[in-house]
Structures are given as structure tokens and as C-alpha cells.
Amino acid sequence: MSLVNADIQKHYPNASRSKVGESLMKELSPNDLIACQLVQKFVKAEVVDLIPSMKAVLLSFEDFPSIYDEWVPHDRARFPSAAEIAPDELRPGLTVIDLSNSNEYRAKILSIYEGPAIRAKLTVSQHEMTRLIVPSMILGRYVPPTRKRKTNNQHAIE
Numbered sequence: 001m002s003l004v005n006a007d008i009q010k011h012y013p014n015a016s017r018s019k020v021g022e023s024l025m026k027e028l029s030p031n032d033l034i035a036c037q038l039v040q041k042f043v044k045a046e047v048v049d050l051i052p053s054m055k056a057v058l059l060s061f062e063d064f065p066s067i068y069d070e071w072v073p074h075d076r077a078r079f080p081s082a083a084e085i086a087p088d089e090l091r092p093g094l095t096v097i098d099l100s101n102s103n104e105y106r107a108k109i110l111s112i113y114e115g116p117a118i119r120a121k122l123t124v125s126q127h128e129m130t131r132l133i134v135p136s137m138i139l140g141r142y143v144p145p146t147r148k149r150k151t152n153n154q155h156a157i158e
Contacts, residue, residue: 021135025050025116033142036133038122039066044142045120045133054117056132057090059098059107069110071117071132076100077109 028034032047055074060066077096079085082104085096090112097104118133 020140021138022116024138024140025118025135028118034118034120034133035139035142036120036122036137037139038124038131038137039069041067041124042139043122043124045118045122045131048119048121048130051117051119051132053115054132055087055112055114056117056134057096057109058111058113059096060110061098062106062108064105070100071113071134072098072100073132074112077107080106 024034028047028050030047030049034045034047036043036045056071057074057077058069058071059077060069074085074087074090076099077085077090078099080095080097082097085094090109092109092111094109096107096109098107113134116135118138119130120133121128121130
């Protein structure tokens with residue numbers, strides 16, 4: 001889930017390269033605003049809670065576009081037969097079902113992550129959703145974009 005050749009400094013000029021990802025996670029607390037990436041979008045997120053240690057899998061759901069790819073706790077992924085998967089059996093490319101909500105969705109595991117994570121409320125096109133955020137998605141603290149003012153370049157005619 002990374003943006004190819006993303007120019008973070010262009011989009012977030014106040015972001016410090018040392019204050020992204022896991023280094024910034026150590027300074028965050030609930031209600032802090034961060035900027036993160038969701039597939040190929042830069043989005044604002046509000047920290048709901050910090051999870052010191054999490055094993056998660058990145059799922060790509062069948063028949064859904066990549067915007068729906070999501071990190072979920074590894075224990076919510078099951079074999080299509082609904083049998084539990086031992087943590088050491090998880091691997092990229094494995095087809096699983098996601099038990100995160102009342103529906104069962106088939107998905108492929110794209111990646112596996114183990115370490116600190118954040119549960120955050122993301123704002124995407126005026127819609128809010130709660131997602132698991134891993135350090136590689138964090139671009140820095142959220143700084144509202146500034147609007148450029150039009151300058152009036154009228155010159156007096158002599």
C-alpha cells in the first residue's frame with residue numbers, strides 16, 4: 001500500500017522525514033490527526049487507539065477494487081472452509097475468508113505485518129470509516145492544506 005514515487009514533501013511540506021511511520025506512532029495519542037495513505041489517496045485520519053503489538057494481514061477482496069484492500073487482525077482470517085489458520089501458516093497469496101463483520105468475504109492475503117498499529121477514523125470523500133493503520137501508511141501529522149490566493153497583478157498604465 002504505497003504510492004509509487006510519491007512526493008510527500010510536495011503534498012505535506014511541514015512533514016519531517018523523521019516523523020513518519022513508526023517513529024511518529026510513538027508520539028501519538030487518541031484524537032491526534034495524522035495524514036496517511038490509503039491505496040493511492042492521501043487521507044486525514046483521527047487516532048482512535050494505539051495497539052502496541054498486532055499481527056495483521058493485508059487482504060485484497062475478490063470482486064472489489066483495491067480501495068477496499070484492508071489490514072485486519074490475523075485471527076479474523078479463516079480458510080474458505082471456515083477452519084482456523086495457524087499463525088505460522090499465513091502467507092501472501094493464500095485465499096481466505098474475512099470474518100471482520102457479519103458477512104464472509106473471500107480475499108487473498110497480500111502481505112503480513114507484525115508490530116505496533118493504530119485504529120483510526122479515516123475521512124475519504126466525506127465518508128468516515130474505521131481502519132487499522134500500519135506504520136508504512138503514516139505520512140505525518142495532519143496539516144490542513146492551504147489554499148493559494150490569487151494575486152492581483154494589475155500594473156498602472158503610465
